[in-house]
Amino acid sequence: MARIGIIGSDGRMGHALVNAVEAAGHTMAGGVDRGGDTAELADECDVLVDFSSPAALEGNLHAAIGAGVPILIGTTGLEERHHAAIDAAAQAIAVLQTGNTSLGVTLLAHLVRDATARLGPDWDIEVLEMHHRMKVDAPSGTALLLGEAAAEGRGIDLAAHSERGRDGQTGARAEGAIGFASLRGGTVAGEHSVILAGEDERITLSHSAESRMIFARGAVKGAVWLVDRDAGRYTMPQVLGL
Numbered sequence: 001m002a003r004i005g006i007i008g009s010d011g012r013m014g015h016a017l018v019n020a021v022e023a024a025g026h027t028m029a030g031g032v033d034r035g036g037d038t039a040e041l042a043d044e045c046d047v048l049v050d051f052s053s054p055a056a057l058e059g060n061l062h063a064a065i066g067a068g069v070p071i072l073i074g075t076t077g078l079e080e081r082h083h084a085a086i087d088a089a090a091q092a093i094a095v096l097q098t099g100n101t102s103l104g105v106t107l108l109a110h111l112v113r114d115a116t117a118r119l120g121p122d123w124d125i126e127v128l129e130m131h132h133r134m135k136v137d138a139p140s141g142t143a144l145l146l147g148e149a150a151a152e153g154r155g156i157d158l159a160a161h162s163e164r165g166r167d168g169q170t171g172a173r174a175e176g177a178i179g180f181a182s183l184r185g186g187t188v189a190g191e192h193s194v195i196l197a198g199e200d201e202r203i204t205l206s207h208s209a210e211s212r213m214i215f216a217r218g219a220v221k222g223a224v225w226l227v228d229r230d231a232g233r234y235t236m237p238q239v240l241g242l
């Protein structure tokens with residue numbers, strides 16, 4: 001039984017996580033939100049789970065390192081500097097960061113990597129996502145994770161090939177681009193499609209989240225898996241054995 005501390009406990013994911021922790025037979029060590037004492041929480045738990053905000057990331061890593069506890073980071077909207085901070089923290093503690101903790105998306109990323117590795121470069125890659133009206137970052141962390149999988153399969157660098165937010169006289173599609181489009185509205189928990197568009201045919205690989213519980217269950221699994229791991233940066237495929 002693991003004692004799990006939740007950062008962002010009063011948010012949409014925080015509420016789902018409380019349910020998932022109890023359902024899996026683990027213990028809620030406590031939760032913090034904006035202005036809370038994350039260092040104190042870290043001292044009282046076996047693992048921290050962070051679904052809050054990129055602005056909180058550095059402080060959360062600092063608290064985890066201070067207490068010597070692992071941390072699972074589900075927060076999205078992370079930039080290069082956040083990933084550098086995670087890499088540095090992973091020298092001292094076990095860290096798992098992912099844009100999506102669900103089993104379905106973890107498998108989808110494998111399928112996307114495999115498909116883009118098998119198809120030639122004349123197949124255009126587009127990533128489409130839709131989320132609820134309250135989501136604050138775009139493209140979603142999952143869209144970026146899937147874009148990364150597509151880029152890996154094709155053997156290219158995602159940053160150098162991303163096309164985001166097309167508008168106006170864009171010109172023809174850049175050769176080798178990986179395009180991203182984001183829709184927002186209603187209460188959609190998470191819809192992602194990777195569209196592979198070739199000459200006269202198209203393949204769509206997609207995932208639909210029907211509830212936030214899929215993310216919460218995956219996060220609890222990942223958090224428990226992190227307890228007592230050596231320092232390092234880990235991934236959801238490692239947790240799920242995919």
Ligand SMILES: NC(=O)C1=CN([C@@H]2O[C@H](COP(=O)(O)OP(=O)(O)OC[C@H]3O[C@@H](n4cnc5c(N)ncnc54)[C@H](OP(=O)(O)O)[C@@H]3O)[C@@H](O)[C@H]2O)C=CC1
Nearest residue numbers: 008010011012013033034052056074075076099100101215
């Ligand atoms: N990886 C995955 O599988 C998933 C990732 N996410 C990501 O998780 C994050 C949270 O999503 P969601 O729950 O919908 O968002 P919410 O806005 O509902 O919840 C965020 C919570 O974090 C709190 N918070 C904000 N800033 C801080 C801070 N500095 N320190 C501690 N707590 C803070 C907020 O408090 P306050 O309201 O006071 O600001 C709020 O309670 C997002 O980045 C989202 O994209 C979501 C689903 C799945």
Ligand SMILES: O=C(O)C1=N[C@H](C(=O)O)C[C@H](O)C1
Nearest residue numbers: 076099135140141142189190
């Ligand atoms: O903010 C959300 O709600 C979600 N965020 C994650 C993302 O950015 O991909 C995961 C999930 O799609 C829900």
